Amino acid sequence: MTALHQSSLASFTGDANPYGGGDPYADYRTADFPFTQYANLADRQLGAGVIAANDEFFAQRENLLVPERAEFDPEHFGHKGKIMDGWETRRRRGVSAEHPWPAAEDHDWALVRLGAPGVIRGIVVDTAHFRGNYPQAVSVEAASVPGSPSPGELLSGDVKWTTLVPRTPVGGHAANGFSVSVEQRFTHLRVNQHPDGGIARLRVYGEVVPDPEWLAVLGTFDVVALENGGRVEDASNLFYSPATNTIQPGRSRKMDDGWETRRRRDQGNDWIRYQLVAQAQIRAVEIDTAYLKGNSAGWASVSVKDGESGEWTEILPRTRLQPDTDHRFVLPEPAVGTHARIDIFPDGGISRLRLFGSLTEQGAAGLAARHQELGG
Numbered sequence: 001m002t003a004l005h006q007s008s009l010a011s012f013t014g015d016a017n018p019y020g021g022g023d024p025y026a027d028y029r030t031a032d033f034p035f036t037q038y039a040n041l042a043d044r045q046l047g048a049g050v051i052a053a054n055d056e057f058f059a060q061r062e063n064l065l066v067p068e069r070a071e072f073d074p075e076h077f078g079h080k081g082k083i084m085d086g087w088e089t090r091r092r093r094g095v096s097a098e099h100p101w102p103a104a105e106d107h108d109w110a111l112v113r114l115g116a117p118g119v120i121r122g123i124v125v126d127t128a129h130f131r132g133n134y135p136q137a138v139s140v141e142a143a144s145v146p147g148s149p150s151p152g153e154l155l156s157g158d159v160k161w162t163t164l165v166p167r168t169p170v171g172g173h174a175a176n177g178f179s180v181s182v183e184q185r186f187t188h189l190r191v192n193q194h195p196d197g198g199i200a201r202l203r204v205y206g207e208v209v210p211d212p213e214w215l216a217v218l219g220t221f222d223v224v225a226l227e228n229g230g231r232v233e234d235a236s237n238l239f240y241s242p243a244t245n246t247i248q249p250g251r252s253r254k255m256d257d258g259w260e261t262r263r264r265r266d267q268g269n270d271w272i273r274y275q276l277v278a279q280a281q282i283r284a285v286e287i288d289t290a291y292l293k294g295n296s297a298g299w300a301s302v303s304v305k306d307g308e309s310g311e312w313t314e315i316l317p318r319t320r321l322q323p324d325t326d327h328r329f330v331l332p333e334p335a336v337g338t339h340a341r342i343d344i345f346p347d348g349g350i351s352r353l354r355l356f357g358s359l360t361e362q363g364a365a366g367l368a369a370r371h372q373e374l375g376g
Contacts, residue, residue, distance in 0.1 A: 012171030016131040029174035035122025042204040046115025052151035053110040058088035070200035088198030102195040126201040134172040135193030140165040142186040185374040229277035237261035258351030279363030286354035296323040297344035304337030
């Protein structure tokens with residue numbers, strides 16, 4: 001195993017106070033972590049899953065990836081004890097009355113399949129509401145395994161695991177953040193809690209690195225989609241919801257599953273800027289305003305540029321949008337670019353943006369080279 005350097009971040013250790021009533025998040029400990037600008041590679045919407053755990057006596061492992069924050073009900077008990085919104089294991093014991101304490105190497109683990117393979121920039125191990133029953137320490141390892149390996153195959157001893165987070169003390173009822181610095185593409189994680197306890201949520205932030213062979217077989221695909229390696233670079237306003245929602249898989253399921261800005265009181269407009277998976281030839285545009293009924297953008301335009309220093313070229317002129325509607329446009333001529341931008345007028349929101357096309361020879365070659373460099 002290879003240990004990796006972590007940059008200095010706010011960290012928490014020790015118990016939180018027992019719950020005393022009122023807002024359970026009032027004494028929650030958290031910080032702003034710089035890596036949260038990246039996509040959550042462990043998002044269920046991308047296809048992530050907790051595929052195995054050695055123990056989940058008190059609370060099931062699947063809770064780790066629930067998108068909403070953990071909730072706490074002080075009156076919620078079951079036949080096994082307090083029911084927690086997270087993954088919680090039973091208390092470990094030693095081997096005898098003379099040695100009742102767990103051994104130093106004793107720990108519980110869960111295997112996580114990332115929804116989209118990629119380079120990990122940071123991890124948050126959230127112990128919300130685990131005040132005196134959180135793990136003393138955690139560690140996280142990662143592996144890159146092709147296909148769809150079973151838990152048995154991942155644990156067989158034939159897989160190379162790289163330590164992303166060495167065994168590190170954590171705090172109860174806190175967002176424990178860890179930065180990661182390694183240029184490698186990973187597909188799976190092994191999350192360890194030492195020796196036992198509970199973790200409410202796991203977030204794994206990073207950059208999607210798609211399989212170039214898969215994209216080549218597809219031919220035409222959405223070149224800005226998060227699952228294919230597109231990403232949001234910047235946006236004018238994130239008041240109600242993140243711009244990354246616009247490139248998530250599938251259609252929006254409710255209003256806050258898209259991008260909505262605050263109401264403008266000036267003569268400006270709002271926008272999102274994207275980086276495509278690689279240089280691509282775009283042939284069609286789809287703008288969806290699903291569930292945005294009284295707050296949809298009034299008009300939208302789409303532009304692309306080729307390279308960081310390229311000039312922006314409008315490929316879809318300012319066009320009227322309808323509320324709660326999927327709009328599709330076939331471009332009269334293919335447009336080549338590495339970046340895209342959607343401008344909405346004057347404000348409001350969209351739920352999804354799709355840019356359909358295929359990689360150019362230059363784009364495909366660049367993506368293949370990066371995939372190989374990252375060990376994909």
